[in-house]
Amino acid sequence: MREYLKFYIGGEWVEPAQKSTFDVVNPATEEIAGTVASGSAADVDRAVAAARKAFGTWSQTSVVDRVLLLQRILTEYQRRADDLGAALIEEMGAPSALANGFQVALGAGQLTSAIDVLENFVFEEERGNSLIVKEPIGVCGLITPWNWPMNLIAVKVFPALATGCTMVLKPSERSPFTGHIFAEILDAAGVPAGVFNLVQGDGPSVGVPLSGHPDVDMVSFTGSTRAGIAIAMNAAEGVKRVTQELGGKGxxxxxxxxxxxxxxxxxxxxxxxxxxxxxxxxxxxxxxxxxxxxxxxxxxxxxxxxxxxxxxxxxxxxxxxxxxxxxxxxxxxxxxxxxxxxxxxxxxxxxxxxxxxxxxxxxxxxxxxxxxxxxxxxxxxxxxxxxxxxxxxxxxxxxxxxxxxxxxxxxxxxxxxxxxxxxxxxxxxxxxNDGFDFAAPFGGYKKSGNGREWGEFGFEDYLEVKGILGYTPAPVAE
Missing domain, CATH: 3.40.309.10 (Aldehyde Dehydrogenase; Chain A, domain 2)
Known part of the structure; x- marks a missing residue:
């Protein structure tokens, strides 16, 4: 039986602020498959503080440095692919062929896509006498569901890393095993301390304090429309950016x-x-x-x-x-x-x-x-x-x-x-006719959400746009 009793905060595996756990039930056997630490607002505070501290340095790194980090993560991700597949089978009952196939492959595909986009992304350009700059938005709260865990973690974490943001991830309490292994992957790849942080737990205990935290600049949520509305309302007081990928009836x-x-x-x-x-x-x-x-x-x-x-x-x-x-x-x-x-x-x-x-x-x-x-x-x-x-x-x-x-x-x-x-x-x-493309935008109209993920579109919500006027002085008349 698995036991994941620590959180990943500030580049270290740390004890929770209080002793609280939840059991994960294997849906195929109805038996307990593991026990995971359950976080609180105090854990969120620590994680957000670590992300805020790391932002000043990470936001100033070069594109080359961030590409190299993502490539190291890809190597570690591929090395741990079997572990991820086994965890998916246990925590959500995904058949072996799906868990070890498309479920895991989607995460790798999102990572490869993020690398390709980052290598060619235009972060600044001159227009007239102004410089238009796209800068990392800051500390991001990432809240993901259980149904496609690796894809839905990857589609948030990798664009955030690529654009120079720092983050706190809360995976679903129904699929926490993959979230823990994912944190191990990033740690092994050498993600700088505080850039990526993981706090496990449920919505009321972790999701609410994370989405409403005054030091979180942006929240990205995937899940039900009901929960998305609650998160948006909770985040509204901080006037922070909220992007959501919600329900569907395709x-x-x-x-x-x-x-x-x-x-x-x-x-x-x-x-x-x-x-x-x-x-x-x-x-x-x-x-x-x-x-x-x-x-x-x-x-x-x-x-x-x-x-x-x-x-x-x-x-x-x-x-x-x-x-x-x-x-x-x-x-x-x-x-x-x-x-x-x-x-x-x-x-x-x-x-x-x-x-x-x-x-x-x-x-x-x-x-x-x-x-x-x-x-x-x-x-x-x-x-x-x-x-x-x-x-x-x-x-x-x-x-x-x-x-x-x-x-x-x-x-x-x-x-x-x-x-x-x-x-x-x-x-x-x-x-x-079953078209599929990692470079195409993914997101919803109406009550299916706002914002877009996948490809270069997935970078935009993690960026602020700054105009520096007078950057290029007008030519002096002769």
């Missing part, structure tokens, strides 16, 4: 063409990745109403291929992260049944043969109306809703009829049509 518009069946199949599979615990998941599949029956048959034939079981085995998906998550998903499945949606596959309870662990059946509803609860609320589980549209204008109307706007998807053979549809969807990211 539409996936399947065009009416010869690739329809294959695109429906891909859409079903994509929805179930990570047990559906992805804010940008394609959770609302929109199909031509005239082909709803065909879509149902394809979905019904696809679900049996999505095996569910022990994350250490050869299964496509594992459990959801916690009993509370399992219970919430069951409630929404029941709501879908009660509201009259057609249950195509899956349903209530665990998959057959699994009597322990927070396993959810891959579930598909068809004939869903966009005013149903399962089409409005973020389920955050392996549950797909299929809705019918009359024409593309109707499809776009349905796609945009949501309080969210994080990610959307368009699938079809006619690229011109797909591009046209993508332009009309109100979302921060629209993928055409």
């Amino acid at each position: 539409p996936n518009i399947i065009l009416d063409d010869a690739a329809f069946a294959e695109n429906v199949r891909k859409g079903v599979v994509s929805m179930m990745v990570n047990s559906g615990q992805t804010c940008s998941a394609p959770s609302r599949m929109l199909v031509p109403a005239a082909r709803m029956e065909e879509a149902v048959e394809v979905a019904k034939a696809t679900v049996p291929s999505i095996s569910v079981g022990d994350p250490n085995g050869d299964f496509v998906i594992g459990p959801v992260v916690a009993k509370s998550q399992y219970d919430a998903i069951q409630r929404l499945i029941q709501q879908g049944i009660d509201d009259g949606a057609t249950l195509v596959a899956g349903g209530l309870g665990r998959p057959e043969g699994l009597d322990k662990g927070f396993y959810v059946q891959p579930t598909v509803f068809a004939d869903v109306k966009n005013d149903m609860t399962i089409a409005r609320e973020e389920i955050f589980g392996p549950v797909l809703t299929i809705l019918g549209y009359d024409n593309l204008d109707h499809a776009i109307e349905i796609a945009n009829d949501t309080e969210y706007g994080l990610a959307a998807f368009v699938a079809g053979e006619d690229l011109a049509t797909a591009r046209s549809v993508a332009r009309r969807i109100r979302a921060g990211s629209v993928a055409i």
